[in-house]
Amino acid sequence: MAHVPTSPLTRRGLLAAGGALGLGAALAACGNEPKTSGGSSAAAKSGGWEFKDDRGQVVKTKSTPKNIVAFTGMAAALKDFGVEVKGVFGPTYVEDPKTKEKKPDVQAGDLDIAKVAVIGNIYNEFKIEEYLKLNPDVLITDMWEKNDLWYVPAEQKDKILKIAPSVALWAAGSSMPKVLQRHVDLATSLGADVTAKKVQDDKARFEAAAERLRKAAQAKKDIKVLIGSGYPDIFYVSTPGRPADTLFFKELGVNMVEPEKLDPSGWFELLSWENVDKYKADVILLDNRTSALQPEALKAKPTWAALPAVKAGQVFPRVTEPVYSYAKCAPLLEDLAKALENAKKVA
Numbered sequence: 001m002a003h004v005p006t007s008p009l010t011r012r013g014l015l016a017a018g019g020a021l022g023l024g025a026a027l028a029a030c031g032n033e034p035k036t037s038g039g040s041s042a043a044a045k046s047g048g049w050e051f052k053d054d055r056g057q058v059v060k061t062k063s064t065p066k067n068i069v070a071f072t073g074m075a076a077a078l079k080d081f082g083v084e085v086k087g088v089f090g091p092t093y094v095e096d097p098k099t100k101e102k103k104p105d106v107q108a109g110d111l112d113i114a115k116v117a118v119i120g121n122i123y124n125e126f127k128i129e130e131y132l133k134l135n136p137d138v139l140i141t142d143m144w145e146k147n148d149l150w151y152v153p154a155e156q157k158d159k160i161l162k163i164a165p166s167v168a169l170w171a172a173g174s175s176m177p178k179v180l181q182r183h184v185d186l187a188t189s190l191g192a193d194v195t196a197k198k199v200q201d202d203k204a205r206f207e208a209a210a211e212r213l214r215k216a217a218q219a220k221k222d223i224k225v226l227i228g229s230g231y232p233d234i235f236y237v238s239t240p241g242r243p244a245d246t247l248f249f250k251e252l253g254v255n256m257v258e259p260e261k262l263d264p265s266g267w268f269e270l271l272s273w274e275n276v277d278k279y280k281a282d283v284i285l286l287d288n289r290t291s292a293l294q295p296e297a298l299k300a301k302p303t304w305a306a307l308p309a310v311k312a313g314q315v316f317p318r319v320t321e322p323v324y325s326y327a328k329c330a331p332l333l334e335d336l337a338k339a340l341e342n343a344k345k346v347a
Contacts, residue, residue, distance in 0.1 A: 047062070047063065048060060048061065048062055048063065049061045049062075049063060049064045049065060049189065051167060051185075051186060051189045053166075053167045053168050053169060054143060054168055054169050054170045054182065055143070055146070055147055055168050059138065059165045059166070059167050060165070061137055061138065061165065064189075064190060064191055065137035065138040065190060066086075066137060067086045067134055067135050067136050067137045067138075068083070068084075068085040068086055068087075068136070068137065068138055068140060068190070069085065069086060069087040069088070069089070069119070069131060069134055069136045069138075069139050069140070069164075070085045070087075070088060070089075070139070070140040070141060071088070071089060071090045071140070071141035071142055071150055071151050072088045072089065072090035072091055072092045072105065072107045072108055072111070073090065073107045073109070073142065073321055073322070073323050073324070074140050074141055074142060074169070074324075075088045075111055075116070075140075076107065076108055076109025076110065076111050076323040076325070076328070077109070077183050077187075077323045077324045077325040077328070078140075078183075078186070078187055078190070078192075079109065079110055079111055079325075080109065080110065080199075080202070080323070080325030080326070080327045080328060081183065081184065081187035081192045081194055081199060081325060082187065082191075082192040082193060082194075082196065082199070083187050083190045083191065083192050085116060085140075086116065086117060086134050086136070087116060087117035087118070087119050087130075087131065087134045087136070088108075088111070088116050088117070088118055088119070089118070089119050089120035089121075089125070089126055089151055089152075090107065090120065090121075090150070090151040091105040091106075091107050091108075091121065091122070091289070091290065091291075092104070092105055092107070092108050092111070092113055092116075092118045092121050093105055093108065093113050093118070093121060094290050105290060106288055106289060106290065106319065107289075107321055107323065109323045109325075109328055117130060117133075117134055119131050119134075120151065123151065124153050125153075126151075126152065126153050126156055126160065128156060128159060128160060128163075131160070131163065132163060136163060136164040137164060138164055138165055138166070138167060139152075139160070139161075139163075139164050139165070139166045139167070140166070140167045140168075140169075140186070141166070141167075141168055142168070142169060142170075142171040142321075143168040143169060143170050143171060143172075144171055144172045145172075147168075149166060149168055150168075150171070152166075167186065169182050169183065169186065169324075170182065170244070171243070171244055171321070171322075171324070172242050172243050172244055173242060173244075174244055174247075175244060175247050175248045175251055176244045176245050176247070176248035176322075176324075176329060177210075177248065178244075179244040179324050180206075180324055180325070180326060180329060183324045183325065198327075199326065202325065202326035202327040202330065203326045205326065205327075205330040206326040206329055206330040206333070208330075209330045209331075209333035209334045209337065210248075210252060210333055212333070212334065212337040213249070213252050213254070213333045213334075213336055213337040213340070214252045214253060215337075216336075216337040216338075216340040216341050217249075217252055217253035217254045217255070217340060218253055219340075219341070220255075220340045220341070220343060221253070221255055222255070222282075222345055223255060223282045223283060223340055223343045223345060224255050224256075224257055224279075224280060224281050224282050224283070224347060225249075225254055225255060225256050225257065225281065225282070225283045225284075225285060225340075226256075226257040226279055226281035226283070226284050226285070226309070227240055227246055227256070227257070227285050227318060228284055228285070228286055228287065229268075229286070229287035229289075229292050229320065230286065230287070230292060230293040230297075230298050230301075230304070231292060231293060232293070233272075233273075234270050234271065234272065234273070235270075235271045235272075235273060235276045235304075236268040236269070236270060236271075236287075237257065237259040237268055237269045237271060237278075237279060238259070238267065238268045239258065239259055239262055239266070239267060239268060239269075240256040240257075240258065241258075242266070242267060243320075244322070244324075245319070245322050245329075245332060249336065254336070254340070257279045257280075257281055259279070273301055273303050273304070274303060276301075276303045276304060276307065277303060277306070277307060280308075280347040281307070281308075281309050281347055282308070282309055282312075282314060282343055282344070282345055282346050282347050283309055283314045283315075283316065283339055283340070283343050284307070284309045284310070284314065284315045284316070285316055285317070285318035285336070286315055286316070286317060286318055287318055287320045288317035288318060288319055288320065289320055289321065292320075295315055298310075308346040308347040309346060309347065311346070312344060312346040314339070314343055314344070314346065316335065316336075316339050319332055
């Protein structure tokens with residue numbers, strides 16, 4: 001049996017506990033017209049900038065921030081809306097151990113990783129000295145737990161937050177369209193033209209993809225979809241009710257596996273590889289992050305190879321930490337719709 005933590009753990013805690021688990025790192029509806037956050041217009045008239053984030057905190061600066069430092073996925077989302085950042089922290093690139101060539105991590109989106117300062121590329125890495133050199137106006141990141149700034153190391157948090165004000169937006173507990181709208185709000189406040197043709201085209205694509213997925217889910221009500229993440233010693237079955245993406249899938253009618261015995265953090269059920277067949281699933285959406293085992297590596301697990309969805313070739317990558325722009329979320333809906341349209345009942 002794999003070692004399972006007994007103390008309450010959040011997503012952040014599980015990341016930190018990754019070494020003990022032998023994991024390396026752990027698993028951690030559409031808006032209408034673009035709008036700015038409350039107070040932004042008044043701030044613009046006075047020459048200042050303010051934004052009310054999802055903690056309920058009103059962040060103010062003397063002018064619209066230019067030197068922006070953000071969590072990698074947040075930076076990628078802002079770029080899609082037309083806002084550039086100066087620095088990033090979080091999984092940004094993967095380095096080839098032989099050639100040392102750096103390739104963008106899945107969370108980097110369309111960021112040019114050669115043109116942004118990377119002040120931390122792994123969990124718990126945040127180079128404060130490099131952060132100071134960027135003369136940051138604001139730090140922006142995701143929030144999976146209330147007041148917990150994603151990838152801002154807890155032990156450095158107080159020092160980091162004294163350097164520049166912070167903005168945090170939910171990546172969970174709210175459906176994908178609402179999360180997207182909040183990113184639109186933020187980008188607008190930072191000067192983005194979200195009425196631009198590209199952004200509006202991306203939004204139209206997202207809305208069309210949502211309708212396609214709704215129809216696919218309706219047509220394939222009997223297809224059971226499991227959200228999973230594999231690591232050397234353990235397999236996570238995620239609850240679909242908390243992350244913004246899977247919550248939206250549920251709202252659109254996708255028949256999702258609901259794990260029965262969630263860990264103390266309430267995010268997922270931990271299964272040993274001997275018990276990986278606990279839940280019947282016709283389709284598996286598998287964590288695509290570089291920290292998780294991918295299908296090729298999982299072939300060595302006999303119990304994995306024996307799963308009906310695996311044998312049927314109905315395992316598809318899941319973008320576990322989406323880039324919350326219309327451009328990046330539309331393909332997620334399209335891919336799942338296609339998977340459902342072609343899926344067969346196997347479990």
